Amino acid sequence: MNVEIINTGSELLTGSRLNTHAQWLASRLTALGYHVTRQLAVADHGPAIQAAVREALGRADILLTTGGLGPTSDDLTRDLIAQLLGKTLREDAAALENIRAFFAARNKAMPERTRVQAMIPEGAIVLPNANGTAPGLAIEVKPNPLRAAGKTSWLVMLPGPPRELRPMFETRVASLLREKAPPETATASRLIRTTGLGESLIEERVEGPLRHLLDAGLEFSICGHPGEVEVRVTARGGGAEETARAAEEILRAALGQSVYGGEADTLESVLVHELARRKATVAVAESCTGGHLANRLTNVPGASNVLLAGWVTYSNAAKTKCLGVQVSTLEAHGAVSEPVAREMAEGARRESGATYALSITGIAGPGGGSAEKPVGTVFIGLAGPHGSQVAKMLNPYDRETFKRVTSQQAFDLLRCHLLVR
């Protein structure tokens, strides 16, 4: 069963706007058990939209379009699709009343040009818009002249603004599709998030244990991000849920403590929740990551119960004044060194009174490297009730990737420490 998405909008093809519809719809459709096979963006240009819809209707069981239902001259989707399907447009009384009510509720006169939004292709189901004037439309293309005999397609046209599209999908489209064009087969999917292992190594470790499930049709994908790798398995058909569960168990066993969480987790959310569960607190002392650790931790709701304080101490003076790093240590070993990382972590823990403290000192680059300490060298300190430790890493990346990867390693140092305590 093919599900396709077409996003119309010139702003998507000039790069003025990020296409968040594609991700949102794909994620919702996947959760409902559908398999999205294509996502296409085309400009607000008549022939381009018609060609795209014609091609997609030749393949898709379900086609969703976004945008082009508004009242202005570049809102072309409704007319073009009616033309393509050979349907005439008629004014729908309920849709017109919804437009009138929208303006009345805002004490505004209804602009005459908005009336065009009440024009509906014959046979279409009107999807009322609770947050705007353009109704959505659902049409069963039956029979579909563009497909093999007997095949039909559902065409669902959604308005462009996210605050209109999302509620319309949730309240009307999801149930309509489940009723009229349910997913062919049961689908079950698991995503696990790992850190500390590369993509190749993960594949090497899991392909043997997973082999019998892969041979039986389990889908498997690996996706790398800076400082982490996600692994997804999807099973279809009878016993999908059991197969997905078995696959997840195999992955977790094969990858051990490098697995930090599932679909909805981030490394920082896992860490904040684990610290909160233990009623433990943390402080961070950052040099080259410049606030990135603190920023990530404070993106997690509830971080205020866990993060007591953070310091960004670029200069040696700040390391000494704020964290009590000894001048003699800085002189003997340099700011990027194991002893300074240790004193930063211990100082942050002492000054804040936190259970744990993480510290980072390193060379983010592009300048500042040497033969002994090349660009990307970083020391990560962890101080806690059982003493302190320092890990040395080499992360020779651009500045933002350096920060991301280093913060992953720092969070993981504390996460793995907590696992054995």
Place this chain on the structure above:
Amino acid sequence: MNVEIINTGSELLTGSRLNTHAQWLASRLTALGYHVTRQLAVADHGPAIQAAVREALGRADILLTTGGLGPTSDDLTRDLIAQLLGKTLREDAAALENIRAFFAARNKAMPERTRVQAMIPEGAIVLPNANGTAPGLAIEVKPNPLRAAGKTSWLVMLPGPPRELRPMFETRVASLLREKAPPETATASRLIRTTGLGESLIEERVEGPLRHLLDAGLEFSICGHPGEVEVRVTARGGGAEETARAAEEILRAALGQSVYGGEADTLESVLVHELARRKATVAVAESCTGGHLANRLTNVPGASNVLLAGWVTYSNAAKTKCLGVQVSTLEAHGAVSEPVAREMAEGARRESGATYALSITGIAGPGGGSAEKPVGTVFIGLAGPHGSQVAKMLNPYDRETFKRVTSQQAFDLLRCHLLVR
């Protein structure tokens, strides 16, 4: 001239990943004068990739693909496209050496399966990857059997990770395309970045002054992001460069000091460079933004010359201990108040010795609001050699948008202060 983008990756069709490549590439291609006509995402599935590439090669003068060049079994693009074009793969010595060097620089053994990334279709131009192991590939499909006689197409295959794709595009692909397949008509484009004004207000201010150029065909677009709005003008044909320059002058005059920069600027980079030019320094004291200001400033190369220190002081105890905020001030006014913001900024300036200090204290939400101080209330302090000031804002957004908008306002407070000094 048709330019198409195909993004491969199952994670795009399950909604696991937001497609930022589509926007980034479309934006860069548009700036270079190309007109992107389609963007398509397909899964890591052989027949789907081949069908998509075959169709696109039937239309496109330039086709860019992203993803599928890695070492794992779901990295299919290279093999499938070679097969589609009837090209054999051969191992490229330079590409292999780059892979070896990548692992050697990280003191890691080269996994045998990464060697497949050195396999290159015959006749392809190898685009070295400075930030990863998979080289990009550019192939002139000449003649292109899928198009009318005499037409050729350029096919450019880019690796999936943004930190690999973006530098490869900038250093190799942009110049290759300009040389081998230049845009049909002269195009000149300007982007200006503003903060402090909404989209509607900007449109009102500029549409009169720009009218004569718009009537003559100037393209104009406005795109809002949290805490800033970008305005793009594009002129095509004869005199494009002069028209774009005139439009930029009109925009800058109409929008005044709300314009902070152009295409390549960020608000933090403008601020860091302006402070460096004045040999001034800055410190930041953050409560509810939790390190976001420091993190953004330290994303700018050269920030270490400007940012002396940063504090993340969530708790009242940390505000008092680290920044010298008076307990009596906290008790009389609460942590989220004008006097506390002022004392935080003054304390950060005093403790760090910086020329300027910015402070933030507010209620990010979702909890913690009251009738007097609703969620989103934030005080932004600025201390400097001429005294201190505090701005009160209301930013009732989700947590990450709150941080972004508040940091824009804080940076802009200092930027506008410097403009008049």
